[in-house]
Amino acid sequence: xxxxxxxxxxxxxxxxxxxxxxxxxxxxxxxxxxxxxxxxxxxxxxxxxxxxxxxxxxxxxxxxxxxxxxxxxxxxxxxxxxxxxxxxxxxxxxxxxxxxxxxxxxxxxxxxxxxxxxxxxxxxxxxxxxxxxxxxxxxxxxxxxxxxxxxxxxxxxxxxxxxxxxxxxxxxxxxxxxxxxxxxxxxxxxxxxxxxxxxxxxxxxxxxxxxxxxxxxxxxxxxxxxxxxxxxxxxxxxxxxxxxxxxxxxxxxxxxxxxxxxxxxxxxxxxxxxxxxxxxxxxxxxxxxxxxxxxxxxxxxxxxxxxxxxxxxxxxxxxxxxxxxxxxxxxxxxxxxxxxxxxxxxxxxxx
Amino acid sequence: xxxxxxxxxxxxxxxxxxxxxxxxxxxxxxxxxxxxxxxxxxxxxxxxxxxxxxxxxxxxxxxxxxxxxxxxxxxxxxxxxxxxxxxxxxxxxxxxxxxxxxxxxxxxxxxxxxxxxxxxxxxxxxxxxxxxxxxxxxxxxxxxxxxxxxxxxxxxxxxxxxxxxxxxxxxxxxxxxxxxxxxxxxxxxxxxxxxxxxxxxxxxxxxxxxxxxxxxxxxxxxxxxxxxxxxxxxxxxxxxxxxxxxxxxxxxxxxxxxxxxxxxxxxxxxxxxxxxxxxxxxxxxxxxxxxxxxxxxxx
Numbered sequence: 001x002x003x004x005x006x007x008x009x010x011x012x013x014x015x016x017x018x019x020x021x022x023x024x025x026x027x028x029x030x031x032x033x034x035x036x037x038x039x040x041x042x043x044x045x046x047x048x049x050x051x052x053x054x055x056x057x058x059x060x061x062x063x064x065x066x067x068x069x070x071x072x073x074x075x076x077x078x079x080x081x082x083x084x085x086x087x088x089x090x091x092x093x094x095x096x097x098x099x100x101x102x103x104x105x106x107x108x109x110x111x112x113x114x115x116x117x118x119x120x121x122x123x124x125x126x127x128x129x130x131x132x133x134x135x136x137x138x139x140x141x142x143x144x145x146x147x148x149x150x151x152x153x154x155x156x157x158x159x160x161x162x163x164x165x166x167x168x169x170x171x172x173x174x175x176x177x178x179x180x181x182x183x184x185x186x187x188x189x190x191x192x193x194x195x196x197x198x199x200x201x202x203x204x205x206x207x208x209x210x211x212x213x214x215x216x217x218x219x220x221x222x223x224x225x226x227x228x229x230x231x232x233x234x235x236x237x238x239x240x241x242x243x244x245x246x247x248x249x250x251x252x253x254x255x256x257x258x259x260x261x262x263x264x265x266x267x268x269x270x271x272x273x274x275x276x277x278x279x280x281x282x283x284x285x286x287x288x289x290x291x292x293x294x295x296x297x298x299x300x301x302x303x304x305x306x307x308x309x310x311x312x313x314x315x316x317x318x319x320x321x322x323x324x325x326x327x328x329x330x331x332x333x334x335x336x337x338x339x340x341x342x343x344x345x346x347x348x349x350x351x
Numbered sequence: 352x353x354x355x356x357x358x359x360x361x362x363x364x365x366x367x368x369x370x371x372x373x374x375x376x377x378x379x380x381x382x383x384x385x386x387x388x389x390x391x392x393x394x395x396x397x398x399x400x401x402x403x404x405x406x407x408x409x410x411x412x413x414x415x416x417x418x419x420x421x422x423x424x425x426x427x428x429x430x431x432x433x434x435x436x437x438x439x440x441x442x443x444x445x446x447x448x449x450x451x452x453x454x455x456x457x458x459x460x461x462x463x464x465x466x467x468x469x470x471x472x473x474x475x476x477x478x479x480x481x482x483x484x485x486x487x488x489x490x491x492x493x494x495x496x497x498x499x500x501x502x503x504x505x506x507x508x509x510x511x512x513x514x515x516x517x518x519x520x521x522x523x524x525x526x527x528x529x530x531x532x533x534x535x536x537x538x539x540x541x542x543x544x545x546x547x548x549x550x551x552x553x554x555x556x557x558x559x560x561x562x563x564x565x566x567x568x569x570x571x572x573x574x575x576x577x578x579x580x581x582x583x584x585x586x587x588x589x590x591x592x593x594x595x596x597x598x599x600x601x602x603x604x605x606x607x608x609x610x611x612x613x614x615x616x617x618x619x620x621x622x623x624x625x626x627x628x629x630x631x632x633x634x635x636x637x638x639x640x641x642x643x644x645x646x647x648x649x650x
Binding site for chain 2: 060061062081082083084085087088089091093095096097098099108109112113156157159160
């Protein structure tokens with residue numbers, strides 16, 4: 001199912017006091033428009049409180065937008081009830097029915113449609129096999145681990161064969177190792193089942209490793225929509241540049257396509273004037289040179305990467321990342337002078 | 352005492368055995384404190400609850416089981432008890448519906464005046480039933496504001512069965528609703544939302560998801576409702592007038608019997624109510640455990 005969202009707006013107010021438009025009002029989604037191709041796997045990426053979950057809940061019909069439209073396959077679904085949207089929703093904290101067995105949970109979406117019991121149970125068990133939980137149908141949710149519960153939730157959402165699968169921070173509540181497995185597994189499952197899927201995450205690794213396309217959301221606004229590499233390589237806004245990966249931000253002056261801050265300079269495609277210079281930690285080269293422009297403060301080894309913290313003359317601290325065996329790191333140690341070269345950077349004009 | 356221990360601890364620290372001793376005495380002191388606390392609670396319960404019950408049993412056996420039994424089995428007593436049981440049945444049935452609908456409205460829906468409604472639902476807990484009885488009297492009594500309307504319709508409320516029902520329903524209103532509202536708040540909306548996304552109608556969601564989760568709480572609330580309805584005195588006295596064979600309930604029967612020095616009937620009825628309360632209490636206790644388990648089942 002293809003999805004089209006037009007000028008979505010959602011404001012949350014304090015209903016109990018009945019004071020609409022007061023300071024307590026909070027704009028969760030602010031004029032968001034985007035399209036999702038049928039069959040793709042899309043991530044809504046943003047920091048917590050950015051409005052990404054609200055967008056997902058509006059797509060599910062669990063929240064009504066104040067303004068804007070939601071179209072499924074070109075048909076306006078803005079006012080269609082959640083139950084009639086043919087969606088599957090996976091909740092952050094699973095929301096399994098605690099009084100039903102795993103099998104009954106998965107069969108729920110079929111049972112409420114009066115599918116014959118034999119058929120619904122067969123389908124439930126097929127799905128439990130698919131998510132690797134075959135044989136656990138008789139258990140209660142409380143008897144499962146977090147990762148298992150999450151997979152039950154996914155099987156339950158898939159059982160009625162939804163045209164759109166929505167996942168709210170699907171792996172947020174499980175530990176790091178299980179999260180890694182579930183990610184891989186979600187990608188494979190998506191390729192197998194082929195249902196259009198949108199998931200919400202605040203974890204950029206998760207967004208980039210799993211999805212075809214990423215929507216970066218910040219303060220209720222859509223900052224950028226693109227493939228993972230587009231977003232990494234061509235961040236369109238300062239927020240995206242700063243949110244994705246490890247970056248250095250400097251207040252700089254741009255003149256003739258070159259940004260300068262203290263002794264540091266970089267080629268940028270920004271108009272002349274005040275700007276914020278954003279430099280990724282892996283877009284910096286530095287090497288030992290007594291006539292250099294910076295002094296090394298710390299060298300930190302992180303697995304197969306090395307991070308160098310240096311103080312650039314007139315610009316302030318800078319972080320650079322290298323592969324552990326990089327020849328550039330030779331003799332680089334705290335206290336020594338280094339030369340710095342910015343291989344790639346972006347500048348964003350500021351007032 | 353704390354200062355003494357804090358100063359003392361470092362002094363004995365080098366000696367292992369002394370340290371163990373010190374820990375032991377602290378443990379002993381804690382244990383002694385627990386015993387003392389337990390004793391106070393038991394003593395309090397004994398004085399407030401078991402004392403009167405014991406005195407009642409003693410008094411009944413002094414008067415003679417036979418005499419008490421015949422007084423309790425006499426028509427006025429049976430009619431009064433029947434009246435109380437009818438009021439219990441009505442308030443349980445009405446509260447099952449009103450309490451459930453009210454709790455869902457309060458917890459799951461957002462509307463103007465919701466806070467006020469919540470406060471009003473708790474009102475019967477805060478005000479004296481006698482005062483409520485009098486207030487209703489001003490409204491629907493012989494001289495009341497609505498008296499002409501009731502007269503025209505030939506409806507008799509005060510000093511009649513409807514008066515008893517109104518009084519009992521009013522005092523029992525909060526119990527089921529509060530209990531359910533608490534549990535609905537506790538379990539949250541995500542299971543209901545999940546049901547909706549899976550295609551369940553509002554009724555299917557209520558019946559297959561919400562209700563199973565609040566069933567135990569509903570039973571608990573209704574038991575409290577029953578206990579409250581059975582024990583109500585002030586409101587049914589003011590609104591019903593305790594007319595023997597018509598509006599006399601078990602509690603007003605006891606009151607009248609004691610007034611008339613018909614002690615056998617009074618004490619006998621008190622003992623019957625006490626026995627029913629014990630049964631209700633045992634059921635409550637049972638449900639309390641089930642409720643704790645139901646709430647703890649998933650998180």
